[in-house]
Amino acid sequence: MNKGISLLEILVAVAVFAILGVIVTQSIILTLRGSKKSESQVRARENLSYALSVIERQLRNADSITSCNAGTVAYKDSQGVSSTFSCVSGADSYVASSSARLTSNEVLINTCLFTCDLVSSPPSVTISLEATEASATGIEGAQVSSSAKIYLRTY
Numbered sequence: 001m002n003k004g005i006s007l008l009e010i011l012v013a014v015a016v017f018a019i020l021g022v023i024v025t026q027s028i029i030l031t032l033r034g035s036k037k038s039e040s041q042v043r044a045r046e047n048l049s050y051a052l053s054v055i056e057r058q059l060r061n062a063d064s065i066t067s068c069n070a071g072t073v074a075y076k077d078s079q080g081v082s083s084t085f086s087c088v089s090g091a092d093s094y095v096a097s098s099s100a101r102l103t104s105n106e107v108l109i110n111t112c113l114f115t116c117d118l119v120s121s122p123p124s125v126t127i128s129l130e131a132t133e134a135s136a137t138g139i140e141g142a143q144v145s146s147s148a149k150i151y152l153r154t155y
Contacts, residue, residue: 040133041142044107048129048146051095051102055085058097059125059150068116073125078154087112095129107131110143122151 059065062075072086086096093109095102103109111130117123130145 037142044131044144047103047107052148056150073114108134124151
């Protein structure tokens with residue numbers, strides 16, 4: 001009787017380890033993709049939250065809304081100074097306060113909508129924003145949406 005390993009036993013062992021290697025590699029790739037998607041969502045959500053908080057603070061304390069359309073809302077603050085919030089579209093879309101950016105260039109705004117109800121008491125502005133991270137592509141890209149309804153305090 002010969003003691004040793006046959007060629008067939010070696011091939012079976014190599015095949016088993018190859019299959020295990022593929023499974024482990026795929027699980028690592030899926031974990032990394034999930035991590036990138038999560039980071040993308042966090043960046044987009046932070047930008048939307050910051051923009052909404054600035055808009056909310058300014059509009060809540062505004063004296064009046066002077067004009068409102070789908071992409072722009074103009075208001076007068078408590079000192080009577082006119083200002084606007086707008087959605088700037090194009091290759092680099094963002095939310096702006098007068099001329100300053102409220103969202104970073106890391107995030108693209110896909111949907112930006114201002115809806116005003118000026119006849120109710122108190123007047124209100126509803127804001128809907130949807131964003132994706134600019135550098136994220138494919139599965140790693142995450143779309144985040146946020147909205148807020150703001151009631152003016154001075155009515």
